[in-house]
Structures are given as C-alpha cells and as structure tokens.
Amino acid sequence: MATAFTGTALVVGADVAGLATALRLARSGWEVVVLDHDVHHGPVPITGPDRHAARRLAALPHDLRYETRRSGVTALHPDRFGVTVEFSDHDDEWFDLVVCAHPCCEAERLPGLCLQTWSRDHVALLYRAVRDTGLPLCAAELLADAFDIHRDDCAAFAWWEATLRPHSIRRAFTRVR
Secondary structure, three states: OOOOOOOEEEEEOOOHHHHHHHHHHHHOOOEEEEEEOOOOOOOOOOOOHHHHHHHHHOOOOOOOEEEEOOOOEEEEEEOOOOEEEEEOOOOOEEEOEEEEOOHHHOHHHOOOOOOOOOEEOOEEOHHHHHHHHOOHHHHHHHHHHHHHHOOOHHHHHHHHHHHHHHHHHHHHHHHHO
16 A cells, blocks of 8 residues: 655645645644635635535644744745745745645746646645635545545646546536526
C-alpha cells in the first residue's frame, strides 16, 4: 500500500472550507498554516452532502499553526516541487501545496493557470470549486482525500476535479429550471 504524500500546506482563508481543508490535511500528517485576513462572513448553511462531511470533520481535533496576517499573499511562484509564497509583511515562504479557500490572493492570475480548472501547479483554487458546487465541506474533504489517495499532486488534483465536477454541472442545471 502506497503511503499518502505529506508536506507543508498553506491554506489562505479561514472560512468553513479553509478550516475543513486544514483539519483534514492535518489529520493526514501535513504541516498546515492557515492565514486569516479577518474577513468573516455570516454562518454558512450546512445541508445535503455537507452534513455528512461535517459529522466526519467534527471528530478531527488537530492543532493547526494558525496565523492572522492583515497584508496577506502578494504573489505565488510555483515550480516543479511546490510554491514560493510572497507576503507583504514578511519574508517569502515555500510550501508543497497552497489552497486558496478565499479569493484574496488572486491565484487565478498566475501565468499558465487555466481559468477552466480549479487546480494546477501545486495550487488549489478551493474557493472556485465551492462557488461552482455550493458544497464547501465536501469540496474541502475531497481535496484532502485526493492527497490521501494519490502520491502525486497532479493525480490528486485530477481526481479531486473529476470527483467534484459533476456536482457543479447538476447545480447549474437545477438553477436553470
């Protein structure tokens, strides 16, 4: 049995999807840093498949290195092995994985990052997957599951998108009616 990949992960955004992703990655042995930009919204309704995910996540108390930074991420520089993250208030840091749970870092503007995809080059645009599916906890849990299942981040991202993408189609279809 292959061992799941673990490493360092930066989760940008401490909303329900960001914290759920951080908890699941921590459970799997990742060293996780969560950035909170003091942008808090009202309560998120947890319905449908997210209820099952919430029940699973409630039993996962793990310590997270939690930081509040006002300035946030100014740039992401992916390479073959991970992502160098530039911050406006301190030195650059390198991470194996960056999960953008909130659109504050504008990761979509990276050169070569396709707008049709939710992930690429060690960066997961979780906020786009949540926006497209309306399933914050399921999207978060599936992303962490992908890294439990697949050793390579490209394979993990491909599995995550293939598993979650049908839910965005159904949601779009039901809105038309």
